[in-house]
Amino acid sequence: MTKKTSIGSKLYTALVFIFLYAPIAVLIVFSFNSGKSTSVFEGFSLYWYKELFNDSATLSAFKNSMIVAVVSSVISTIMGTAAATAIHGYKNKFFKSSIMTVTNIPMMNPEIVTGVSMMLLFVFIGSLFGKTGTLGFVTLIIAHTTFELPYVILNVLPKLRQTDPHLAEAAQDLGCTPAQAFFKVMLPAIMPGIISGLMMAFTLSVDDFIISYFVSGTDSQTLPIRIFSMTKRRVTPDMYALSTLIFLAILVLLIVSNIISAHGDKKLSKKEKGGAKK
Amino acid sequence: MNKKSSLMSRLAGAPYIVWAALFIIVPLCMVAYYAFTDTTGAFTFDNVSGIGKYADTFILSIWLGLLATVICLFVAYPLAYIMAAKGPEKQSTMTMLIMLPMWMNFLLRTYSWMTILEDNGLLTTAINSAINLINDTILANNALSFSLDPVHLINTRGAVVVGMVYNFLPYMILPIYTVMLKTDRSLIEAAQDLGGNKLAVFKNVTIPLTVPGIVSGFTMVFVPSVSTFYISQKLGGTGTILIGDIIETQFQTANNFNLGASLSFVLMILIFICLAVMNRFSDDDGGVII
Amino acid sequence: MIKRLSSVLLVILILFVCISPVAVATGEAKDYSHLKGTTLNVYNWGEYISDGQDGTLDVNKAFEEKYGIKVNYTNYESNENMYNKLKSGGANYDVIIPSDYMIAKLVDENMLAELDFSNIPNYKYILPKYKDLYYDPDNIYSVPYTVGMVGLIYNTTMVEGNPDSWSVLWDERYAGKILMFNNPRDAFGIAQCYLGQSVNTTDIAQWDEAIELLKKQNPLVASYVMDEVYNKMEHGDAALAPYYAGDFLTMYDINPDLAFVYPKEGVNFFVDAMCIPKTAENKEAAELYINFMLEEDVAVANANYVCYASPHELVLESDDYDLKGNEVLYPDESQMPKTQIFENLDYDTQQYMSMLWNELKIEGNSNLDAYVGLSVTLVLVVTYLIYKFIKKKKREAYY
Numbered sequence: 001m002t003k004k005t006s007i008g009s010k011l012y013t014a015l016v017f018i019f020l021y022a023p024i025a026v027l028i029v030f031s032f033n034s035g036k037s038t039s040v041f042e043g044f045s046l047y048w049y050k051e052l053f054n055d056s057a058t059l060s061a062f063k064n065s066m067i068v069a070v071v072s073s074v075i076s077t078i079m080g081t082a083a084a085t086a087i088h089g090y091k092n093k094f095f096k097s098s099i100m101t102v103t104n105i106p107m108m109n110p111e112i113v114t115g116v117s118m119m120l121l122f123v124f125i126g127s128l129f130g131k132t133g134t135l136g137f138v139t140l141i142i143a144h145t146t147f148e149l150p151y152v153i154l155n156v157l158p159k160l161r162q163t164d165p166h167l168a169e170a171a172q173d174l175g176c177t178p179a180q181a182f183f184k185v186m187l188p189a190i191m192p193g194i195i196s197g198l199m200m201a202f203t204l205s206v207d208d209f210i211i212s213y214f215v216s217g218t219d220s221q222t223l224p225i226r227i228f229s230m231t232k233r234r235v236t237p238d239m240y241a242l243s244t245l246i247f248l249a250i251l252v253l254l255i256v257s258n259i260i261s262a263h264g265d266k267k268l269s270k271k272e273k274g275g276a277k278k
Numbered sequence: 279m280n281k282k283s284s285l286m287s288r289l290a291g292a293p294y295i296v297w298a299a300l301f302i303i304v305p306l307c308m309v310a311y312y313a314f315t316d317t318t319g320a321f322t323f324d325n326v327s328g329i330g331k332y333a334d335t336f337i338l339s340i341w342l343g344l345l346a347t348v349i350c351l352f353v354a355y356p357l358a359y360i361m362a363a364k365g366p367e368k369q370s371t372m373t374m375l376i377m378l379p380m381w382m383n384f385l386l387r388t389y390s391w392m393t394i395l396e397d398n399g400l401l402t403t404a405i406n407s408a409i410n411l412i413n414d415t416i417l418a419n420n421a422l423s424f425s426l427d428p429v430h431l432i433n434t435r436g437a438v439v440v441g442m443v444y445n446f447l448p449y450m451i452l453p454i455y456t457v458m459l460k461t462d463r464s465l466i467e468a469a470q471d472l473g474g475n476k477l478a479v480f481k482n483v484t485i486p487l488t489v490p491g492i493v494s495g496f497t498m499v500f501v502p503s504v505s506t507f508y509i510s511q512k513l514g515g516t517g518t519i520l521i522g523d524i525i526e527t528q529f530q531t532a533n534n535f536n537l538g539a540s541l542s543f544v545l546m547i548l549i550f551i552c553l554a555v556m557n558r559f560s561d562d563d564g565g566v567i568i
Numbered sequence: 569m570i571k572r573l574s575s576v577l578l579v580i581l582i583l584f585v586c587i588s589p590v591a592v593a594t595g596e597a598k599d600y601s602h603l604k605g606t607t608l609n610v611y612n613w614g615e616y617i618s619d620g621q622d623g624t625l626d627v628n629k630a631f632e633e634k635y636g637i638k639v640n641y642t643n644y645e646s647n648e649n650m651y652n653k654l655k656s657g658g659a660n661y662d663v664i665i666p667s668d669y670m671i672a673k674l675v676d677e678n679m680l681a682e683l684d685f686s687n688i689p690n691y692k693y694i695l696p697k698y699k700d701l702y703y704d705p706d707n708i709y710s711v712p713y714t715v716g717m718v719g720l721i722y723n724t725t726m727v728e729g730n731p732d733s734w735s736v737l738w739d740e741r742y743a744g745k746i747l748m749f750n751n752p753r754d755a756f757g758i759a760q761c762y763l764g765q766s767v768n769t770t771d772i773a774q775w776d777e778a779i780e781l782l783k784k785q786n787p788l789v790a791s792y793v794m795d796e797v798y799n800k801m802e803h804g805d806a807a808l809a810p811y812y813a814g815d816f817l818t819m820y821d822i823n824p825d826l827a828f829v830y831p832k833e834g835v836n837f838f839v840d841a842m843c844i845p846k847t848a849e850n851k852e853a854a855e856l857y858i859n860f861m862l863e864e865d866v867a868v869a870n871a872n873y874v875c876y877a878s879p880h881e882l883v884l885e886s887d888d889y890d891l892k893g894n895e896v897l898y899p900d901e902s903q904m905p906k907t908q909i910f911e912n913l914d915y916d917t918q919q920y921m922s923m924l925w926n927e928l929k930i931e932g933n934s935n936l937d938a939y940v941g942l943s944v945t946l947v948l949v950v951t952y953l954i955y956k957f958i959k960k961k962k963r964e965a966y967y
Binding site for chain 2: 009012013016017019020021022023024026027030038039079080082083085086087088089090099102103105106108109110111112113114116117118119120121124142143145146149153178179182203207209210214223224227228231235239240243246247250251254255258261262
């Protein structure tokens with residue numbers, strides 16, 4: 001089926017990718033700048049990579065980002081998987097569809113509205129108790145969990161639909177408790193959905209700026225917020241150095257996972273062929 | 279025998295239902311509450327009725343968002359089409375390459391567009407030196423004494439639209455591509471075998487089959503474009519204050535939560551209306567989001 | 569026996585009373601070790617502290633090392649931004665550094681804590697002329713950090729001649745090359761100075777006059793900026809920008825084409841001072857931090873880095889101070905521009921000002937293209953939906 005691609009389509013693809021990668025190339029090039037500027041290249045140096053590891057504010061922001069991302073994605077994955085299982089089981093159509101509508105809200109709503117609404121809630125609750133300083137790690141994690149939940153649910157639900165509902169029943173007939181049936185039979189079947197939901201939740205959390213911007217407090221600056229306050233004045237190339245490192249890490253990760261999955265596919269197809277011969 | 283397990287699965291949903299009520303529904307009620315009260319907490323229509331002043335801002339935001347979305351669609355569709363026709367290995371490489379930029383912080387990527395578009399930036403300098411060359415060599419001796427003006431890219435609406443297209447393009451490519459992969463290629467081949475010319479097949483078969491992808495791509499580009507504030511702040515300059523900017527200012531500097539809430543409220547309703555209209559285009563309800 | 573005991577107690581008491589002021593006076597004897605391991609939230613302007621770049625002193629790190637108190641340092645970009653965070657009650661800060669009029673406002677709204685100056689012995693180094701100022705006449709809420717004036721920064725390669733008036737910010741030749749303050753008080757301040765008004769007027773008509781002027785300027789302005797001004801001026805992306813004098817020196821280091829002038833119509837003079845909000849959770853450490861900022865080597869490092877004029881006696885005398893006698897920061901009496909100070913406006917005027925400011929921000933949205941484009945889209949969408957509807961009806965009729 002693979003057609004010979006025309007020169008036109010090759011050119012087009014190249015142009016789109018140049019558009020997508022031009023700013024990233026600029027960013028990577030300037031991370032090696034020996035000067036302080038992010039627009040005048042003065043010479044090659046690794047100075048900013050060294051500087052990055054002395055910049056305690058940036059490193060602690062990175063740490064905060066990681067903490068928030070790990071905690072919120074784990075919470076949302078557990079809660080979301082449970083919710084998806086429950087939603088899948090609901091018989092009442094109206095109830096089911098209204099829950100799905102609510103689930104869709106954080107995805108459809110502009111992020112700024114979500115952020116603002118959360119901030120209003122937290123500040124309002126704080127003022128009810130006459131407390132100040134309500135915004136912090138806890139509110140940040142609540143907000144992140146909330147906007148990650150729909151993605152987890154929508155990743156797990158299709159897997160549940162694909163799984164044969166009689167599987168769990170069969171397991172119970174064979175003497176499993178419902179809990180055992182779920183953990184031993186259903187869970188492995190929907191695992192790929194759970195994992196992709198977890199990955200997505202984690203990514204969204206690390207990337208999120210707009211919602212965090214409204215709900216974070218003094219002690220919970222995440223990396224994007226730190227970057228935002230830097231772009232307000234002057235971005236030093238150590239930020240570029242950090243994102244170059246992240247970029248490389250992701251690149252390596254993706255390539256490795258690609259190779260592994262390609263390898264796995266080959267093995268699988270070999271096995272199948274072997275089986276067919278027998 | 280199913281009673282026990284169904285009860286358990288019902289209970290499994292309980293934490294989420296409580297959570298969703300507390301952190302999805304209640305916050306939206308808070309927005310409505312702030313939108314219809316003044317600083318003392320008394321009920322008022324002043325905030326909402328005062329929004330008329332921002333009609334222009336809403337119009338501009340929706341227009342630029344729409345423009346960016348349509349451009350994304352026209353850029354993404356051919357690319358998704360090209361990708362779907364490639365072999366599996368090339369496909370996974372290209373998907374990876376499209377997703378990779380999304381891992382870089384979007385603030386920094388937008389910031390680096392400033393480096394490109396500034397008056398002394400890379401692209402502007404390149405274009406302007408080309409223009410100078412043309413002016414000096416070709417147009418210098420012409421009778422009309424006509425010459426090209428240097429271009430100015432940053433702080434224009436065009437720059438904002440470029441920023442939006444750049445940031446959200448992957449969200450358009452991926453859903454369309456996913457739907458194209460799922461569509462049965464044999465349908466297209468069948469249409470060709472039945473004598474449809476290329477254009478007719480494309481129009482009557484390929485496009486209708488990919489509508490769900492287009493709808494979800496449209497949603498994923500349009501919503502963040504309309505409500506952005508960072509892109510317009512960095513690339514837009516004075517003439518391009520979007521509704522996101524105004525909302526952000528109310529909450530971050532002007533300390534007018536009530537006005538900010540009422541603007542958010544209206545923005546949310548407008549977006550839901552736009553999405554509802556968009557969904558009329560697909561016979562599916564909602565389409566695929568992820 | 570009881571009598572003896574009580575007399576011993578009395579002696580001890582007297583001794584204690586005598587010694588404790590001495591301990592306070594020497595400063596060092598006071599024991600702060602109980603603060604070890606606590607956290608201090610410092611909320612400051614961007615680029616407003618020596619942060620260890622290029623071998624300078626990293627003030628926060630030095631403080632952490634000296635006292636074992638963790639500093640949580642975050643930035644704001646304008647007084648209003650800071651006020652907003654504080655007022656919303658979302659976040660608690662221990663040290664903030666607002667400007668004069670904002671301090672007056674915070675005092676008015678009862679949001680600042682009284683300082684315990686026994687923890688801030690270095691306050692004695694503040695020059696007398698920066699004490700007893702209007703926003704804090706009894707010196708109980710604030711300790712001056714820097715002082716300065718607003719002026720006009722311009723790029724000599726892009727601007728003709730030597731401007732000496734704010735009027736150049738309204739010069740159409742520089743359309744698209746002009747930057748303007750992105751906070752209402754400073755932006756109105758310039759218009760009001762230019763108009764010869766008081767920056768603290770409560771006369772609505774005068775504010776209207778000022779906003780008219782700013783609206784006239786709006787089409788010429790490239791963008792409203794705060795600290796983004798650094799990059800834009802340093803790289804010659806803009807020709808003219810009003811900004812704080814000290815920041816000019818920072819930019820000039822990178823781009824020597826820049827020049828600076830105090831326009832003849834008058835400029836704003838300001839004091840930024842360190843304060844502690846009422847909601848502070850670690851007040852004693854906050855006072856310790858303020859005191860630390862006034863230690864000679866720290867103050868000199870900050871003054872060298874921040875480039876604003878210093879109210880600190882020892883800094884002005886120090887040999888390590890690079891900007892000693894700098895004519896931009898410390899102009900002679902003869903060169904001294906006319907100055908006005910911002911006072912806290914009453915509530916109504918503040919509301920009116922921020923309403924005008926909102927108007928100004930959306931002023932530039934000339935929307936013809938948007939209206940036309942959206943109407944066309946709307947027509948297309950409606951036509952399509954009708955077409956689809958008719959087609960469906962026809963099909964139904966057919967069957």
